[in-house]
Amino acid sequence: MFESIVDRIRPDGLTVQLDEDFCREVADVYDRAPAWALDRGLARSYEALRRVSRRQFALVLAAGIRVRPWRGAGLPYRDSAELRRSVREARVLDLHLTRDGHGSVPGPREHPMLGASGVEVDGVPLCHNDVFRVVHDVFGHVAFDRGFGPRGEFAATYLHARMYPVSARPALFTEQIGQVCWFFFGPHLRDRTGALPRPGARDHVPARDRPYPQQKVFAFDRRYLDRFGAQFATEEPR
Known part of the structure; x- marks a missing residue:
């Protein structure tokens, strides 16, 4: 399974050219965004994300x-x-259930990813977010050998997004990149100058001690999705 996906998506030579200014900007947009801004277009995007997941x-x-x-x-x-x-x-993939943790601050009860997916494992009904977390881990991290840091999450999302229709990508960007940027580059982590303290500095907060973002339902402006694609480069085969 993994080999066929890798062959089709062909990530060989893919590198992440992480632009931290972009990451901070995305984090700020996520931080300031309303918890609920669902419109018809975004609703269709979430439906595509759920269906394909x-x-x-x-x-x-x-x-x-x-x-x-x-x-x-x-x-x-x-x-x-x-x-x-x-x-x-x-x-085996052990799944941390959404019901046991879905952000440090409660999000909207009507969140499109909290509804019942119709999938059940070991007698436990899964919500759409549970289903998405599984496929993101398998098709993003495992299949392409990517880690949980910002570069790994960017690459996992970039590659996994190719398995979704374009219509699903606004919801996918909010669910993944918006939250990843807030977690790693959010304003709550910065010092007085707006910089992120380096590991070992007094104000540095290790990833294990950071809060998870509030789950929000809104769409980023299309230009952020376009700029996300510019974070990657591929080497031409020799």
């Missing part, structure tokens, strides 16, 4: 990967390497 979830199960609701304390994996190893070697 359910299809991808079926592919995950068909490939012999067991999705197992996580019932332990905290998160199921210490890092992306442990997650990737579990899926590749044991064919």
Whole structure:
């Protein structure tokens, strides 16, 4: 499964040219955005994201990967390497359920990703966000060997987005890149000068201690999606 996807999407030579100014700008937009700004266009985007994610979830199960609701304390994996190893070697993905954590601040109850997906594993009904988290981990991180840092998340989203129709990408950008930028570059992490303290500095907040963003339903201006694509470069085969 992974080999066929990699061959079709062909990420060989893909590098992330991370523009931190862009990341801070996206984080600021996310921070200032209303919690609810759903219109018809965005509703259609979320519907496309949900529909195609359910299809991808079926592919995950068909490939012999067991999705197992996580019932332990905290998160199921210490890092992306442990997650990737579990899926590749044991064919198991432990899923931290949305009901056990969906942002540090409650988002809208009507969030399009909180509805029932119609998918059930081990007797546990999954919401649309659960389904999306599974396919993002498998088709973004595992298939393309990408980590959980900003570069890894950017690359995982960029590659995984190719498996969705263009109509799904505004919702995907908000759900992934908007939240990733806020988590790693948000205004709540910056010092008085607006800079991000480096690791080891007194004001630096390790990723494990950072809050997750509030879940919001809004669309970024199209120019941010276009600028996101400019964060990547590919090497031409010799």
